[in-house]
Amino acid sequence: THRTGRSLRRLASSASQEVTEQTRIAKELQQPVTTGRVIAVTSIRGGVGKSTVAALLGRTFNHYRHDPVLTLEADAALGTLPVRMGAESVRWSCGDLARILTPAMQLTDVTGYLAPVSDGGWLLPASQGRVGAPLDVRTYRKVTLALRRYFAVTVVDCETLPGEVARTAMDTAHARVVVAPTTVEGVGGTRQVLDWLAGLPHSALATTVVALTANSPDMILDVKAATAHLKEPGVTVVVLPYDRHLAGGGPIRTDLLGRATQDAALRLAAEAMHRAVRVR
Template sequence: MDLLAEITAANRAKLRSSSGMRGALNKVGFNLGLSPAEQRAQERLGVIRRQLTTTYQIAVVSVKGGVGRTTTAAALGSTFADLRADRVVAIDANPDFGDLPTRTRPHPYGLTLRDLVQASNLEAFSAVQSFASINSSDLAVIASPWTTEAVQALSGQEYGTAVEILRRHYNLLLVDCGTGVLDSVTNAVLHTSNAVVVVTPASVGGVKGAVATLNWLNSHGLQHLVAKSVVAIVQQQRSKPIVDIEAIEKLFETAQRPTRLVPYDAHLAEGGEVDLRLLERETQLAFEELAAALAEGFPNYLAGAGDRGGWR
Protein backbone atom coordinates (compact mmCIF):
# COMPACT_ATOMS: atom_id res chain seq x y z
CA MET A 1 0.00 0.00 0.00
CA ASP A 2 2.92 2.36 0.75
CA LEU A 3 4.37 1.64 -2.68
CA LEU A 4 1.00 2.28 -4.30
CA ALA A 5 0.77 5.62 -2.47
CA GLU A 6 4.21 6.61 -3.75
CA ILE A 7 3.23 5.72 -7.32
CA THR A 8 0.02 7.72 -7.02
CA ALA A 9 1.84 10.73 -5.60
CA ALA A 10 4.49 10.64 -8.29
CA ASN A 11 1.96 10.58 -11.10
CA ARG A 12 -0.64 12.93 -9.65
CA ALA A 13 -1.78 15.59 -12.10
CA LYS A 14 -1.12 19.14 -10.97
CA LEU A 15 -3.85 21.73 -11.20
CA ARG A 16 -2.76 24.62 -13.37
CA SER A 17 -3.69 28.23 -12.82
CA SER A 18 -6.16 29.64 -15.34
CA SER A 19 -6.30 33.27 -14.23
CA GLY A 20 -3.97 36.22 -13.76
CA MET A 21 -0.36 36.23 -14.86
CA ARG A 22 0.02 32.54 -14.06
CA GLY A 23 -2.90 31.70 -16.34
CA ALA A 24 -1.49 33.86 -19.13
CA LEU A 25 1.89 32.13 -18.91
CA ASN A 26 0.25 28.69 -18.87
CA LYS A 27 -1.47 29.51 -22.16
CA VAL A 28 1.92 29.93 -23.84
CA GLY A 29 3.43 26.69 -22.59
CA PHE A 30 4.31 27.12 -18.92
CA ASN A 31 3.05 24.71 -16.27
CA LEU A 32 2.47 26.87 -13.21
CA GLY A 33 0.34 25.58 -10.35
CA LEU A 34 -2.42 27.37 -8.52
CA SER A 35 -1.68 30.73 -6.94
CA PRO A 36 -2.12 31.11 -3.14
CA ALA A 37 -5.47 32.84 -3.75
CA GLU A 38 -6.64 29.99 -6.00
CA GLN A 39 -5.51 27.43 -3.44
CA ARG A 40 -7.51 29.22 -0.74
CA ALA A 41 -10.55 29.24 -3.06
CA GLN A 42 -10.23 25.47 -3.58
CA GLU A 43 -9.92 24.89 0.17
CA ARG A 44 -12.95 27.12 0.85
CA LEU A 45 -14.99 25.21 -1.71
CA GLY A 46 -13.97 21.93 -0.11
CA VAL A 47 -15.21 23.12 3.29
CA ILE A 48 -18.53 24.37 1.90
CA ARG A 49 -19.06 21.00 0.21
CA ARG A 50 -18.44 18.96 3.36
CA GLN A 51 -20.70 15.95 3.38
CA LEU A 52 -23.76 15.92 5.62
CA THR A 53 -25.05 12.56 6.81
CA THR A 54 -27.90 14.13 8.78
CA THR A 55 -30.12 17.16 8.26
CA TYR A 56 -28.52 20.41 9.45
CA GLN A 57 -30.52 23.55 10.21
CA ILE A 58 -29.18 27.12 10.33
CA ALA A 59 -31.31 29.95 11.75
CA VAL A 60 -30.74 33.50 10.47
CA VAL A 61 -31.78 35.95 13.18
CA SER A 62 -31.79 39.62 14.17
CA VAL A 63 -33.78 41.46 16.83
CA LYS A 64 -34.09 44.58 14.69
CA GLY A 65 -35.89 44.85 11.37
CA GLY A 66 -34.41 46.32 8.22
CA VAL A 67 -30.86 45.16 8.95
CA GLY A 68 -30.49 42.83 5.95
CA ARG A 69 -31.48 39.56 7.60
CA THR A 70 -33.71 38.30 4.77
CA THR A 71 -31.22 39.41 2.14
CA THR A 72 -28.48 37.54 4.01
CA ALA A 73 -30.64 34.42 4.24
CA ALA A 74 -31.41 34.58 0.50
CA ALA A 75 -27.79 35.09 -0.58
CA LEU A 76 -26.36 32.58 1.89
CA GLY A 77 -28.92 29.93 0.95
CA SER A 78 -28.25 30.56 -2.73
CA THR A 79 -24.50 30.22 -2.14
CA PHE A 80 -24.92 26.86 -0.41
CA ALA A 81 -27.34 25.62 -3.11
CA ASP A 82 -25.06 26.81 -5.90
CA LEU A 83 -21.92 25.15 -4.53
CA ARG A 84 -23.26 21.98 -2.91
CA ALA A 85 -24.53 18.89 -4.69
CA ASP A 86 -27.22 17.99 -2.16
CA ARG A 87 -30.63 19.53 -1.45
CA VAL A 88 -30.82 22.95 0.19
CA VAL A 89 -34.05 24.65 1.25
CA ALA A 90 -34.68 28.14 2.69
CA ILE A 91 -37.75 28.58 4.87
CA ASP A 92 -39.51 31.86 5.55
CA ALA A 93 -40.48 31.60 9.23
CA ASN A 94 -41.29 35.26 9.76
CA PRO A 95 -44.81 35.32 11.24
CA ASP A 96 -45.35 39.02 10.58
CA PHE A 97 -44.01 40.02 7.18
CA GLY A 98 -42.46 37.11 5.33
CA ASP A 99 -40.44 38.63 2.51
CA LEU A 100 -38.05 35.81 1.56
CA PRO A 101 -39.81 34.95 -1.75
CA THR A 102 -39.34 38.56 -2.86
CA ARG A 103 -35.58 38.16 -2.37
CA THR A 104 -35.46 34.71 -4.03
CA ARG A 105 -38.41 33.75 -6.23
CA PRO A 106 -42.17 33.73 -5.51
CA HIS A 107 -44.03 30.46 -5.90
CA PRO A 108 -45.83 30.42 -9.27
CA TYR A 109 -49.10 29.37 -7.61
CA GLY A 110 -48.64 31.17 -4.30
CA LEU A 111 -48.24 28.02 -2.20
CA THR A 112 -46.87 28.46 1.31
CA LEU A 113 -45.66 26.54 4.36
CA ARG A 114 -49.26 26.31 5.59
CA ASP A 115 -50.31 24.61 2.36
CA LEU A 116 -47.46 22.12 2.84
CA VAL A 117 -48.59 21.33 6.38
CA GLN A 118 -52.20 20.77 5.29
CA ALA A 119 -51.30 18.58 2.31
CA SER A 120 -51.38 14.79 2.18
CA ASN A 121 -49.40 12.18 0.22
CA LEU A 122 -46.00 13.80 0.81
CA GLU A 123 -43.86 10.69 0.75
CA ALA A 124 -42.24 11.50 -2.60
CA PHE A 125 -39.66 14.29 -2.89
CA SER A 126 -41.40 15.61 -6.00
CA ALA A 127 -44.60 16.13 -4.02
CA VAL A 128 -42.81 18.16 -1.33
CA GLN A 129 -40.77 20.10 -3.90
CA SER A 130 -43.99 21.25 -5.55
CA PHE A 131 -44.61 23.55 -2.56
CA ALA A 132 -41.26 25.29 -3.08
CA SER A 133 -40.17 27.91 -5.58
CA ILE A 134 -36.72 27.39 -7.15
CA ASN A 135 -34.39 30.30 -7.80
CA SER A 136 -31.50 30.68 -10.25
CA SER A 137 -29.09 28.94 -7.85
CA ASP A 138 -31.38 25.88 -7.44
CA LEU A 139 -32.34 26.98 -3.94
CA ALA A 140 -35.75 25.66 -2.87
CA VAL A 141 -37.80 28.27 -0.98
CA ILE A 142 -40.83 27.68 1.23
CA ALA A 143 -42.88 30.87 1.67
CA SER A 144 -44.46 32.17 4.86
CA PRO A 145 -48.30 32.12 4.92
CA TRP A 146 -48.29 35.85 5.75
CA THR A 147 -50.36 37.99 3.38
CA THR A 148 -52.18 41.29 3.70
CA GLU A 149 -55.41 39.27 4.05
CA ALA A 150 -54.05 36.81 6.63
CA VAL A 151 -55.93 36.57 9.93
CA GLN A 152 -53.76 33.90 11.57
CA ALA A 153 -49.98 34.15 11.99
CA LEU A 154 -47.63 31.25 11.38
CA SER A 155 -47.40 29.21 14.58
CA GLY A 156 -44.64 27.18 16.16
CA GLN A 157 -46.74 24.05 15.80
CA GLU A 158 -47.14 24.61 12.05
CA TYR A 159 -43.43 25.20 11.67
CA GLY A 160 -42.63 22.04 13.63
CA THR A 161 -44.88 19.96 11.37
CA ALA A 162 -43.41 21.51 8.23
CA VAL A 163 -39.80 21.05 9.26
CA GLU A 164 -40.47 17.41 10.14
CA ILE A 165 -41.60 16.91 6.52
CA LEU A 166 -38.71 18.89 5.03
CA ARG A 167 -36.07 17.07 7.08
CA ARG A 168 -36.99 13.86 5.31
CA HIS A 169 -36.13 15.33 1.92
CA TYR A 170 -33.51 18.10 2.33
CA ASN A 171 -29.98 17.97 3.71
CA LEU A 172 -29.49 21.62 4.63
CA LEU A 173 -32.19 23.97 5.95
CA LEU A 174 -31.77 27.75 6.28
CA VAL A 175 -34.50 29.55 8.20
CA ASP A 176 -35.24 33.27 7.97
CA CYS A 177 -36.67 34.17 11.39
CA GLY A 178 -38.75 37.13 12.52
CA THR A 179 -37.47 39.79 14.90
CA GLY A 180 -39.33 38.50 17.97
CA VAL A 181 -37.32 35.78 19.71
CA LEU A 182 -40.23 35.16 22.08
CA ASP A 183 -42.90 34.35 19.46
CA SER A 184 -43.78 30.68 19.15
CA VAL A 185 -42.45 30.09 15.63
CA THR A 186 -39.03 31.68 16.25
CA ASN A 187 -38.80 29.74 19.49
CA ALA A 188 -39.54 26.53 17.56
CA VAL A 189 -36.90 27.41 14.95
CA LEU A 190 -34.20 28.08 17.53
CA HIS A 191 -34.89 24.88 19.45
CA THR A 192 -34.58 22.78 16.28
CA SER A 193 -31.51 24.51 14.83
CA ASN A 194 -27.88 23.44 14.87
CA ALA A 195 -26.29 26.85 14.21
CA VAL A 196 -27.25 30.49 13.96
CA VAL A 197 -26.25 33.52 11.91
CA VAL A 198 -26.73 36.76 13.83
CA VAL A 199 -27.15 39.62 11.35
CA THR A 200 -26.21 43.15 12.38
CA PRO A 201 -25.70 46.40 10.50
CA ALA A 202 -22.43 48.26 11.01
CA SER A 203 -23.94 50.53 13.66
CA VAL A 204 -23.86 50.90 17.43
CA GLY A 205 -27.54 50.00 17.78
CA GLY A 206 -27.18 46.98 15.54
CA VAL A 207 -24.19 45.65 17.47
CA LYS A 208 -26.06 46.09 20.77
CA GLY A 209 -28.90 44.04 19.30
CA ALA A 210 -26.51 41.29 18.17
CA VAL A 211 -24.87 41.12 21.60
CA ALA A 212 -28.32 41.02 23.24
CA THR A 213 -29.34 38.16 20.93
CA LEU A 214 -26.30 36.06 21.85
CA ASN A 215 -26.85 36.79 25.56
CA TRP A 216 -30.52 35.82 25.26
CA LEU A 217 -29.60 32.51 23.60
CA ASN A 218 -27.00 31.83 26.28
CA SER A 219 -29.43 32.50 29.13
CA HIS A 220 -32.24 30.37 27.69
CA GLY A 221 -30.48 27.04 27.37
CA LEU A 222 -29.29 27.51 23.79
CA GLN A 223 -25.57 27.64 24.47
CA HIS A 224 -24.97 25.16 21.66
CA LEU A 225 -26.28 27.76 19.19
CA VAL A 226 -23.97 30.42 20.62
CA ALA A 227 -21.06 28.01 20.19
CA LYS A 228 -22.02 27.52 16.51
CA SER A 229 -22.89 31.17 15.83
CA VAL A 230 -21.39 33.46 13.22
CA VAL A 231 -22.01 37.23 13.22
CA ALA A 232 -22.68 38.73 9.78
CA ILE A 233 -21.90 42.46 9.72
CA VAL A 234 -23.86 44.00 6.86
CA GLN A 235 -22.67 47.27 5.33
CA GLN A 236 -25.89 48.86 4.09
CA GLN A 237 -24.50 52.14 2.78
CA ARG A 238 -22.07 52.73 -0.06
CA SER A 239 -20.17 55.28 2.05
CA LYS A 240 -17.64 54.30 4.70
CA PRO A 241 -19.35 53.14 7.94
CA ILE A 242 -19.41 55.66 10.78
CA VAL A 243 -18.39 53.00 13.30
CA ASP A 244 -15.08 51.15 13.14
CA ILE A 245 -15.64 47.69 11.62
CA GLU A 246 -12.42 46.39 13.15
CA ALA A 247 -13.65 47.47 16.59
CA ILE A 248 -16.87 45.48 16.05
CA GLU A 249 -14.88 42.42 14.97
CA LYS A 250 -12.61 42.71 18.03
CA LEU A 251 -15.68 42.97 20.28
CA PHE A 252 -17.03 39.63 19.09
CA GLU A 253 -13.52 38.18 19.00
CA THR A 254 -13.34 38.64 22.78
CA ALA A 255 -16.37 36.32 22.98
CA GLN A 256 -14.64 33.93 20.55
CA ARG A 257 -17.34 34.41 17.95
CA PRO A 258 -16.30 34.68 14.30
CA THR A 259 -17.52 37.56 12.17
CA ARG A 260 -17.89 38.04 8.43
CA LEU A 261 -18.32 41.42 6.76
CA VAL A 262 -20.87 41.65 3.93
CA PRO A 263 -19.89 44.73 1.90
CA TYR A 264 -22.34 47.12 0.30
CA ASP A 265 -23.52 45.77 -3.04
CA ALA A 266 -25.71 47.68 -5.49
CA HIS A 267 -27.54 44.52 -6.56
CA LEU A 268 -28.50 43.62 -2.99
CA ALA A 269 -29.55 47.23 -2.35
CA GLU A 270 -32.12 46.98 -5.16
CA GLY A 271 -34.36 44.90 -2.91
CA GLY A 272 -35.42 42.40 -5.60
CA GLU A 273 -34.51 38.79 -6.29
CA VAL A 274 -30.92 37.96 -5.35
CA ASP A 275 -28.96 36.58 -8.29
CA LEU A 276 -25.41 35.52 -7.35
CA ARG A 277 -24.25 36.21 -10.90
CA LEU A 278 -25.02 39.91 -10.44
CA LEU A 279 -23.06 40.35 -7.21
CA GLU A 280 -19.66 42.01 -7.06
CA ARG A 281 -16.87 39.48 -6.67
CA GLU A 282 -16.07 40.86 -3.21
CA THR A 283 -19.67 40.21 -2.11
CA GLN A 284 -19.65 36.70 -3.59
CA LEU A 285 -16.47 36.00 -1.66
CA ALA A 286 -18.02 37.33 1.56
CA PHE A 287 -20.95 34.92 1.32
CA GLU A 288 -18.65 32.03 0.43
CA GLU A 289 -16.57 32.78 3.52
CA LEU A 290 -19.75 32.97 5.61
CA ALA A 291 -20.89 29.62 4.22
CA ALA A 292 -17.48 28.09 4.90
CA ALA A 293 -17.48 29.38 8.50
CA LEU A 294 -20.83 27.67 9.06
CA ALA A 295 -19.80 24.49 7.23
CA GLU A 296 -16.83 24.13 9.56
CA GLY A 297 -19.41 23.39 12.24
CA PHE A 298 -21.00 20.51 10.31
CA PRO A 299 -20.78 17.22 12.24
CA ASN A 300 -17.69 15.23 11.36
CA TYR A 301 -19.04 12.03 9.89
CA LEU A 302 -15.56 10.43 10.06
CA ALA A 303 -15.25 10.89 13.82
CA GLY A 304 -15.00 7.49 15.46
CA ALA A 305 -15.59 5.73 12.16
CA GLY A 306 -12.67 3.37 12.73
CA ASP A 307 -11.30 1.03 10.11
CA ARG A 308 -13.96 0.32 7.51
CA GLY A 309 -11.72 -1.93 5.53
CA GLY A 310 -10.56 -1.29 2.00
CA TRP A 311 -9.14 -2.82 -1.12
CA ARG A 312 -6.63 -5.61 -0.54
Protein backbone atom coordinates in the same frame (compact mmCIF):
# COMPACT_ATOMS: atom_id res chain seq x y z
CA THR B 1 15.11 42.75 -12.36
CA HIS B 2 15.37 41.45 -8.79
CA ARG B 3 12.48 43.71 -7.79
CA THR B 4 10.38 42.42 -10.70
CA GLY B 5 11.18 38.84 -9.72
CA ARG B 6 10.12 39.46 -6.13
CA SER B 7 6.87 41.08 -7.32
CA LEU B 8 6.10 38.13 -9.57
CA ARG B 9 6.79 35.67 -6.74
CA ARG B 10 4.50 37.64 -4.40
CA LEU B 11 1.75 37.64 -7.05
CA ALA B 12 2.17 33.90 -7.61
CA SER B 13 2.09 33.25 -3.86
CA SER B 14 -1.03 35.39 -3.45
CA ALA B 15 -2.78 33.62 -6.33
CA SER B 16 -1.82 30.22 -4.89
CA GLN B 17 -3.19 31.18 -1.45
CA GLU B 18 -6.43 32.39 -3.05
CA VAL B 19 -6.90 29.11 -4.95
CA THR B 20 -6.18 27.14 -1.75
CA GLU B 21 -8.75 29.17 0.19
CA GLN B 22 -11.39 28.79 -2.55
CA THR B 23 -10.81 25.03 -2.59
CA ARG B 24 -11.16 24.87 1.21
CA ILE B 25 -14.42 26.84 1.10
CA ALA B 26 -15.85 24.68 -1.71
CA LYS B 27 -15.08 21.52 0.31
CA GLU B 28 -16.73 23.04 3.39
CA LEU B 29 -19.88 23.90 1.41
CA GLN B 30 -20.06 20.43 -0.16
CA GLN B 31 -19.62 18.44 3.05
CA PRO B 32 -21.78 15.30 3.07
CA VAL B 33 -24.51 15.17 5.70
CA THR B 34 -26.08 12.14 7.35
CA THR B 35 -29.33 13.95 8.20
CA GLY B 36 -30.68 17.27 6.95
CA ARG B 37 -28.99 20.30 8.51
CA VAL B 38 -30.98 23.40 9.51
CA ILE B 39 -29.31 26.84 9.52
CA ALA B 40 -31.45 29.55 11.14
CA VAL B 41 -30.99 33.24 10.26
CA THR B 42 -32.36 36.00 12.50
CA SER B 43 -31.71 39.53 13.79
CA ILE B 44 -32.88 41.81 16.60
CA ARG B 45 -34.96 43.99 14.25
CA GLY B 46 -36.14 44.16 10.67
CA GLY B 47 -34.60 46.11 7.82
CA VAL B 48 -31.01 45.08 8.54
CA GLY B 49 -30.61 42.55 5.72
CA LYS B 50 -31.83 39.36 7.43
CA SER B 51 -33.78 38.04 4.43
CA THR B 52 -31.00 39.17 2.09
CA VAL B 53 -28.46 37.14 4.08
CA ALA B 54 -30.80 34.10 4.10
CA ALA B 55 -31.23 34.41 0.32
CA LEU B 56 -27.46 34.72 -0.19
CA LEU B 57 -26.92 31.57 1.87
CA GLY B 58 -29.67 29.69 0.02
CA ARG B 59 -28.28 30.65 -3.38
CA THR B 60 -24.72 29.76 -2.34
CA PHE B 61 -25.73 26.28 -1.16
CA ASN B 62 -27.87 25.82 -4.30
CA HIS B 63 -24.82 26.54 -6.42
CA TYR B 64 -22.27 24.39 -4.60
CA ARG B 65 -24.28 21.39 -3.41
CA HIS B 66 -25.55 18.58 -5.62
CA ASP B 67 -28.23 17.41 -3.17
CA PRO B 68 -31.58 19.19 -2.53
CA VAL B 69 -31.46 22.57 -0.72
CA LEU B 70 -34.47 24.39 0.75
CA THR B 71 -34.80 28.03 1.75
CA LEU B 72 -37.72 28.37 4.18
CA GLU B 73 -39.40 31.58 5.30
CA ALA B 74 -40.54 31.46 8.93
CA ASP B 75 -41.83 35.04 9.11
CA ALA B 76 -45.42 35.72 8.05
CA ALA B 77 -44.94 39.52 8.04
CA LEU B 78 -44.72 39.79 4.23
CA GLY B 79 -40.98 39.30 4.12
CA THR B 80 -38.83 39.89 1.05
CA LEU B 81 -37.39 36.36 0.81
CA PRO B 82 -39.51 35.19 -2.19
CA VAL B 83 -38.53 38.37 -4.09
CA ARG B 84 -34.85 38.03 -3.15
CA MET B 85 -34.86 34.37 -4.24
CA GLY B 86 -36.45 35.29 -7.58
CA ALA B 87 -39.57 33.14 -7.11
CA GLU B 88 -41.95 33.83 -9.99
CA SER B 89 -45.05 32.50 -8.25
CA VAL B 90 -46.01 31.34 -4.78
CA ARG B 91 -48.78 28.77 -4.38
CA TRP B 92 -48.33 27.16 -0.98
CA SER B 93 -47.18 28.48 2.38
CA CYS B 94 -45.54 26.87 5.39
CA GLY B 95 -48.91 26.53 7.15
CA ASP B 96 -50.54 24.97 4.07
CA LEU B 97 -47.82 22.33 3.77
CA ALA B 98 -47.99 21.49 7.49
CA ARG B 99 -51.59 20.36 7.01
CA ILE B 100 -50.86 17.80 4.25
CA LEU B 101 -47.38 16.45 5.09
CA THR B 102 -47.30 12.68 5.66
CA PRO B 103 -44.34 10.29 6.21
CA ALA B 104 -45.27 8.44 3.00
CA MET B 105 -44.56 11.45 0.78
CA GLN B 106 -41.58 11.31 -1.57
CA LEU B 107 -39.32 14.24 -2.49
CA THR B 108 -41.17 14.61 -5.81
CA ASP B 109 -44.48 14.88 -3.91
CA VAL B 110 -43.09 17.58 -1.60
CA THR B 111 -41.48 19.71 -4.32
CA GLY B 112 -44.86 19.97 -6.03
CA TYR B 113 -45.86 22.34 -3.20
CA LEU B 114 -42.65 24.40 -3.28
CA ALA B 115 -41.48 27.27 -5.47
CA PRO B 116 -38.48 26.37 -7.66
CA VAL B 117 -35.52 28.76 -7.51
CA SER B 118 -33.93 29.76 -10.83
CA ASP B 119 -30.41 28.54 -9.99
CA GLY B 120 -31.61 25.31 -8.40
CA GLY B 121 -33.06 24.58 -4.99
CA TRP B 122 -36.50 25.21 -3.57
CA LEU B 123 -38.35 27.88 -1.60
CA LEU B 124 -41.18 27.56 0.93
CA PRO B 125 -42.68 30.98 1.82
CA ALA B 126 -44.44 31.79 5.07
CA SER B 127 -47.40 33.42 3.33
CA GLN B 128 -48.96 33.67 -0.13
CA GLY B 129 -48.06 37.30 -0.74
CA ARG B 130 -50.44 38.69 1.86
CA VAL B 131 -50.38 39.24 5.60
CA GLY B 132 -51.28 35.95 7.19
CA ALA B 133 -51.67 34.52 10.65
CA PRO B 134 -48.35 34.42 12.52
CA LEU B 135 -46.51 31.15 12.08
CA ASP B 136 -46.80 29.21 15.33
CA VAL B 137 -44.10 27.10 16.96
CA ARG B 138 -46.00 23.82 16.47
CA THR B 139 -46.29 24.40 12.70
CA TYR B 140 -42.65 25.43 12.44
CA ARG B 141 -41.44 22.34 14.29
CA LYS B 142 -43.65 19.99 12.25
CA VAL B 143 -42.53 21.40 8.89
CA THR B 144 -38.80 21.63 9.64
CA LEU B 145 -38.62 18.16 11.20
CA ALA B 146 -40.51 16.61 8.28
CA LEU B 147 -38.59 18.41 5.53
CA ARG B 148 -35.17 17.50 6.96
CA ARG B 149 -35.79 14.03 5.48
CA TYR B 150 -35.75 15.44 1.96
CA PHE B 151 -33.26 18.34 2.03
CA ALA B 152 -29.58 18.18 2.88
CA VAL B 153 -29.59 21.84 3.94
CA THR B 154 -32.50 24.04 5.00
CA VAL B 155 -31.84 27.76 5.43
CA VAL B 156 -34.54 29.31 7.63
CA ASP B 157 -35.31 33.04 7.36
CA CYS B 158 -36.76 33.55 10.87
CA GLU B 159 -38.82 36.35 12.27
CA THR B 160 -36.83 38.83 14.35
CA LEU B 161 -35.96 38.15 17.97
CA PRO B 162 -37.44 37.87 20.55
CA GLY B 163 -40.29 36.28 18.56
CA GLU B 164 -41.31 32.83 19.78
CA VAL B 165 -40.64 31.05 16.47
CA ALA B 166 -37.26 32.80 16.16
CA ARG B 167 -36.29 31.69 19.68
CA THR B 168 -37.39 28.12 18.91
CA ALA B 169 -35.53 28.12 15.58
CA MET B 170 -32.35 29.44 17.17
CA ASP B 171 -32.60 26.87 19.96
CA THR B 172 -33.20 23.86 17.67
CA ALA B 173 -31.10 24.67 14.57
CA HIS B 174 -27.79 22.96 13.83
CA ALA B 175 -26.19 26.37 13.13
CA ARG B 176 -27.24 29.98 13.61
CA VAL B 177 -26.51 33.20 11.74
CA VAL B 178 -27.29 36.44 13.58
CA VAL B 179 -27.44 39.45 11.26
CA ALA B 180 -26.19 42.68 12.88
CA PRO B 181 -26.29 46.13 11.28
CA THR B 182 -23.16 48.25 11.63
CA THR B 183 -24.75 50.65 14.12
CA VAL B 184 -24.22 51.20 17.84
CA GLU B 185 -27.75 49.94 18.61
CA GLY B 186 -27.42 46.94 16.28
CA VAL B 187 -24.06 45.81 17.64
CA GLY B 188 -25.16 46.31 21.26
CA GLY B 189 -28.41 44.39 20.75
CA THR B 190 -26.67 41.58 18.91
CA ARG B 191 -24.16 41.24 21.75
CA GLN B 192 -27.14 40.69 24.09
CA VAL B 193 -28.40 37.95 21.73
CA LEU B 194 -24.99 36.26 21.89
CA ASP B 195 -25.10 36.36 25.70
CA TRP B 196 -28.57 34.71 25.54
CA LEU B 197 -27.29 32.01 23.17
CA ALA B 198 -24.42 31.33 25.56
CA GLY B 199 -27.00 30.27 28.15
CA LEU B 200 -28.75 27.76 25.87
CA PRO B 201 -27.93 24.04 25.86
CA HIS B 202 -26.26 22.18 22.94
CA SER B 203 -23.37 24.61 22.47
CA ALA B 204 -25.56 27.25 20.81
CA LEU B 205 -22.84 29.90 20.88
CA ALA B 206 -20.23 27.54 19.41
CA THR B 207 -22.48 27.01 16.38
CA THR B 208 -23.27 30.70 15.79
CA VAL B 209 -21.84 33.08 13.20
CA VAL B 210 -22.49 36.84 13.10
CA ALA B 211 -23.03 38.57 9.75
CA LEU B 212 -22.13 42.25 10.19
CA THR B 213 -23.96 44.10 7.41
CA ALA B 214 -23.36 47.54 5.94
CA ASN B 215 -26.59 49.02 4.54
CA SER B 216 -24.96 52.31 3.56
CA PRO B 217 -21.72 53.15 1.72
CA ASP B 218 -20.97 55.74 4.43
CA MET B 219 -19.96 53.88 7.57
CA ILE B 220 -20.25 55.80 10.85
CA LEU B 221 -19.24 52.93 13.13
CA ASP B 222 -15.70 51.54 13.18
CA VAL B 223 -16.08 48.08 11.62
CA LYS B 224 -12.93 46.74 13.33
CA ALA B 225 -14.14 47.87 16.76
CA ALA B 226 -17.64 46.46 16.13
CA THR B 227 -16.18 43.14 14.97
CA ALA B 228 -13.89 42.92 18.01
CA HIS B 229 -16.82 43.59 20.39
CA LEU B 230 -18.97 40.88 18.80
CA LYS B 231 -16.08 38.39 18.75
CA GLU B 232 -15.54 38.65 22.52
CA PRO B 233 -18.00 35.83 23.43
CA GLY B 234 -16.11 33.55 21.02
CA VAL B 235 -18.08 33.70 17.75
CA THR B 236 -16.85 34.22 14.20
CA VAL B 237 -17.85 37.52 12.57
CA VAL B 238 -18.12 37.86 8.79
CA VAL B 239 -18.43 41.42 7.42
CA LEU B 240 -20.80 41.78 4.45
CA PRO B 241 -19.79 45.04 2.76
CA TYR B 242 -22.17 47.55 1.21
CA ASP B 243 -23.19 46.31 -2.23
CA ARG B 244 -25.06 48.38 -4.82
CA HIS B 245 -26.83 45.35 -6.29
CA LEU B 246 -28.11 44.18 -2.89
CA ALA B 247 -29.09 47.73 -1.90
CA GLY B 248 -31.27 47.99 -5.02
CA GLY B 249 -33.67 45.27 -3.80
CA GLY B 250 -35.27 42.75 -6.15
CA PRO B 251 -34.00 39.28 -7.07
CA ILE B 252 -30.39 38.60 -6.13
CA ARG B 253 -28.13 37.77 -9.07
CA THR B 254 -24.81 36.50 -7.79
CA ASP B 255 -23.05 37.56 -11.01
CA LEU B 256 -23.96 41.19 -10.26
CA LEU B 257 -22.54 41.16 -6.74
CA GLY B 258 -19.24 42.90 -6.04
CA ARG B 259 -16.25 40.61 -5.63
CA ALA B 260 -15.92 41.45 -1.93
CA THR B 261 -19.60 40.58 -1.38
CA GLN B 262 -19.24 37.29 -3.25
CA ASP B 263 -16.23 36.35 -1.13
CA ALA B 264 -18.01 37.33 2.11
CA ALA B 265 -21.14 35.32 1.18
CA LEU B 266 -19.02 32.25 0.42
CA ARG B 267 -17.15 32.55 3.69
CA LEU B 268 -20.37 33.04 5.68
CA ALA B 269 -21.96 29.95 4.08
CA ALA B 270 -18.82 27.88 4.72
CA GLU B 271 -18.63 28.99 8.37
CA ALA B 272 -22.32 28.16 8.92
CA MET B 273 -22.02 24.78 7.19
CA HIS B 274 -18.92 23.86 9.18
CA ARG B 275 -20.83 24.45 12.41
CA ALA B 276 -24.00 22.72 11.21
CA VAL B 277 -22.10 19.53 10.31
CA ARG B 278 -20.13 19.59 13.56
CA VAL B 279 -23.37 19.10 15.55
CA ARG B 280 -24.43 15.48 15.94
